[in-house]
Amino acid sequence: MARILDGRVAVITGGTAGIGLATAERFVAEGASVVIVGRRQEELDKAVAQLGIDTLGVAADVARPEDLDRLYAEVAERYGRIDVLFANASIAEGGAMGSLTDSHVDRHIDINLKGLIYTVEKALPLLSDGASVIVTASVDEVKGGPGRSVYAATKAAGRNLVRSWMQELAPRKIRVNAVSPGITETPGLAKLGGGGDTAEFFAQLAATMPDGRNVTPEEVAAAVTFLASPDAAGINGINLPVDHGQGQG
Template identity: 70%
Template sequence: MSEVLAGKAAVITGGSTGIGLATARRFLAEGASVVIAGRRQTELDKAVAELGGDVLAVQADVSDADDLDHLYARVRETRGRIDILFANASILQGHSLGGITEDLVDRHLDINVKGLVLTVEKALPLITDGGAVIVTSSVDGVKGGPGRSVYAATKAAGRNLVRSWMQELSDRRIRVNAVSPGRTETPGLAALAGDLDVEEFFGHLATGMPGGRNIQPDEVAAAVTFLASDDASGINGIDLPVDGGFAQI
């Protein structure tokens, strides 16, 4: 690794598994100190043991304002600032019109929209001028799709927030970008397999992908690392698809 993030202090929500964990690994390899946040302490403990290096784990639910206050208090105590914020935490629960419940809508909005807004809002006093904010959106925010309409709507909302925040933070030279994964082999996607074997489920999804394969978490992490680095100093307000071309078909 070239250590393009040397000396940077990074915070990753949803950092204990999947894309968040892969990004934490990349950030550490590139010289950053990393704070990961997640809802499940067991998963956080596993992540810390796997990652090693300059990493701190804080249990926090992004939909809970008090949890976020605790997270950023720990960041202030241990890092003093945030150079890179990767607002990655989100959920996807399968649902179809005709079976959508109020609880399902509330949960998606609480984590994917309110949680995203509060994650960035409460981090602002710690984010350095010239820092980088990256938001995890999804190709579903553009394509939509059966069985995930509410989720897709929340991801479209995240993409639009990036457009507004990029302008609002321009006086502080804080770049705000989105990354949009598509069909990425994460534990979250595996949870949608239901009664199917996970590998069989992933294989089925791959048949609908250009190139016939799904995306791996480290491929998304590589894109996030680029957006977080000074190599992307001229890139602001974009939505970077990491989907093997899925959004184009």
């Protein structure tokens, strides 16, 4: 039985943990050749070993355009094209109004916004006609919240980029969509708990969710895999919430 991503080449930024790694696992299971991108070589090596054959790991920081140039040069040399680009790399750090710093603002803009823009921009020569681009947005793009204003603003900007890119890339039949996770149990989110009991922190967050449970990385990965697949051929420019209804409250 054919797998839905057989023969496709996929690049995933932020691919060493959480949503990115879960999506890489799903892509591999569905037959794709996968390139995962991360900033830390040790985590990258561990993820590549976990994913197995036909997986390439490239150490790169999406906030550094020269790293993206090197990434895509390696992809071009090994595969010659990209059929699926999952622009997933981002950060979320707490920052309350009245105590915002240049460093906090710049980091979010450099990684979540400029990093996203150049991840897609620099991939264009390698993207095959009919390729799928998926961007990780967030429920916070519409809800926001205390201490998350800068993060939420970058995610709202990313969602709006999808609307424009979808139109600009239409002549090449490249689909561009966003996926918006709600509260998702990832290592990145765990860090916002301040180093305390992770299970207790996640339980507190789950109590705020409509169904009393947090999103899993695997649930987001399933949505991304659908958007990457031929089954989503008629879907373009959307934002697909994977949030257990969190964004509707």
